[in-house]
Amino acid sequence: MSMFYPTLLxxxxxxxxxxxxxxxxLTAYLLGPDKNLTETQVGNEIYPVWTYSYLVLLFxxxxxxxxxxxxxxxxxxxxSLVLTYVMLLKAQGLLAMQLLEFFFGLATASEVAxxxxxxxxxxxxxYQKxxxxxxxxxxFGSAAGSLIGQLLLSVAKVQxxxxxxxxxxxxxxxxxxPWFLPMPKRSLFFHKSLGAVEEKQQRESRSLMEKGEDSESKVPLNNQDVSSEASRSSAAGNGSSGLVEGLQMxxxxxxxxxxxxxxxxxxxxxxxxTCGYFQVLNYAQVLWENIRPSQEYEIYNGYVDTLSTLLGAMTALLVGYLPVSWALWGELVLCVLSLLMAVCVFVMDTLRNIWLCYSSYILFRATYMLLITVATYQIATNLNMQRYxxxxxxxxFMALLLQTLLTVVVVDSAGLGLNVFTQFLIYGCYFAVISVVFLISGLWKLASRRHSEQGVLANSPEEPTLLRSVTQALADSTS
Structure with missing residues (x-):
């Protein structure tokens, strides 16, 4: 019951x-008669505010x-979510929509909680369950929302x-x-009890003794003794000293x-x-609006979001069944699939067919969901929950920092303020560069591994065996 109640809420x-x-x-709504904003205002002045606020608020x-x-x-x-949609419903004007994006950035940054x-x-x-x-x-909530929205728009003809x-x-x-959730008595950094620290240390010690940890792929988790960490944890509960200790840790x-x-x-x-993924997701609707204006044609963005979310979830589930040695081939797989993501973005930008755009977007999101799941798994298996x-x-934070730089230079009207097609050309080149980076890294890793294996073979006990064979042959000839 102690697990069931908070999990249900x-x-x-x-x-x-x-x-x-x-x-x-959202883009169609902002450009439509309800808000009557221009494409430049939406794409170059309103949407970038989410990126900036998310970055500033995250840490x-x-x-x-x-x-x-x-x-x-x-x-x-x-x-923040309620305020966002109240403003989306009632507020008017450019400044109000920028403030709305700030509140949505606050809500997004708070997802860590x-x-x-x-x-x-x-x-x-x-934890796993x-x-x-x-x-x-x-x-499922995201997919259901997109599907409901599309059905209401296409079938029920709602506004x-x-x-x-x-x-x-x-x-x-x-x-x-959230108001009915029980208040936790401990946290990962600032409020840890001595018993929790000792239990964690014992659990990690047993784990390290039971598993022969690979020195290249594992991070040492027990670099401090229990008493020192316990003293840090006890100090973490005492006002400003606890904050300093938590930051030091x-x-x-x-x-x-x-x-x-x-x-x-x-x-x-x-x-x-993630930087490139956020940019493509943020401005995909603007691209589609240029290819198939919502004021003139029926749009199917809801179906696309539903399919891409569900397919992304399915590809994430497939990760556990893929027979891939990620430690050996992981970086080359990142190279190939990053190149596939680049191709999807180039198709969306250059062919300018709405159905090809939709299909490429679905494939793009599914590929990212697959790889980010692998990345999460590879990181999480080598770390305890605190460090994860x-x-x-x-x-x-680094993804948002890169995204902010990209937004300031490419999207924001204070920078280059490029049109959406030029933006997507840059995003496609961006993913192609990622692919090249990991191609070089993967090839270097394979070459290093092969060189080390050759070194091991050179130092294997073949020379003593050969020496014994020669000695035995000499002994036989003399006898």
Whole structure:
């Protein structure tokens, strides 16, 4: 029951917070008679605000989530979602829509609380189950919202304004759930009990003794003794000294994690690819609007979002069954599939056929979901939960930092302010560069491995065997 109650509330919250029938038609709604904005205002002045606010808020929200023990930040996220859709429904003008994007950036940055809360209230033996429940229900909520929106638009012929009202109602239902969640008594960095620290140390020690850890692919988890970590944890509960201790522990863990070359490689792809993925998702609707204007034709963005989400979830499930040695071939697989993502973006940009755009977008999202699942798995299997949260946060921050630079230079009207077709040409080239980077890295890794294997063969006990054979032959001849 202790696991069931918070998991059920989290699933309810995750489903309704992601049930957004208006999401696939946001660009059409902003360009339509309800808001009457121009394409330049939407693409070059409104959407970039989400990127900037997400970047600025991510790190302080990450710290506040742990320091405040998750629940208050989840309430903040739910409040931000409600404010976002109230403004989308009622507010008018460019400045109001930019403020709306700020609140949505706050809600997006606060997602870390949703995905971290459950680990503070359930036992580690249930981590895998509750993680799968929470992540799958958010995907299902997103897919259901897109499908409902498309069916209401195509079959019931409702107005886009009504989809915003339904989304606001769903966000209001989600707003209720976090208030009933139990308040955690511990967190990952700032509020850890001595017993929890000792239990974690013992569990990690047993794990390391039972498994012959590969020095290249594993990060040492027990570089400090129990007493020192316990003293840091006890200090973590005492005001400002606890904040300083928590930040010191974050920095120490950061240095230890990124010394591991395989983890660094997967994290590099995570940051680079997520940056491009966010850009394509943010501006895909603007591209489609240029190819098939919603004021003149019926659009099917909801079906596309539904299919891409479900196919992405299916490809993520397939990861566990792929017979691939990721330690050996992982970087070359990243090269090939990053090239496939580049091709999808080039097709969307150059052929300018709406059906090819939709198909390429679905394939693009499914490929990313497959690879990000592999990257998550490769990182998570080498780290404890505490460090996984840190690495996830750092990788996401780096992705947002790169995305901000790309947005400022390419999209924002204060920069080049390029049209959407030129933007997508740049995004396609961006993924092609990622592919080249990991091709070079993969080939270098294979060459290094082959060189080391040859070195092992050269130092194998063949020479003593040959010496014994010669000695034996000499002995036989003399006899």
């Amino acid at each position: 989290l699933c309810v919250y995750g489903f309704f917070a992601n049930l957004r029938p208006s999401e696939p038609f 302080p929200i990450f710290l506040a989530t742990d320091y405040l023990c998750y629940k208050p930040v989840m309430v903040l996220q739910a409040t 949703y995905y971290s809360y459950i680990y503070s209230v359930v036992e580690p033996t249930h 509750v993680t799968s429940y929470c992540r799958s229900v958010t995907l 886009l304004l009504h989809l915003v009202i339904i989304t606001l109602a769903s966000a209001s239902v989600a707003f209720v759930a 974050l920095f120490t863990d950061f240095l230890q994690c990124y010394r591991c070359r395989p983890l660094l490689a997967w994290s590099l792809w995570w940051a680079l690819a 949260a840190l690495v996830f946060g750092v990788n996401t």
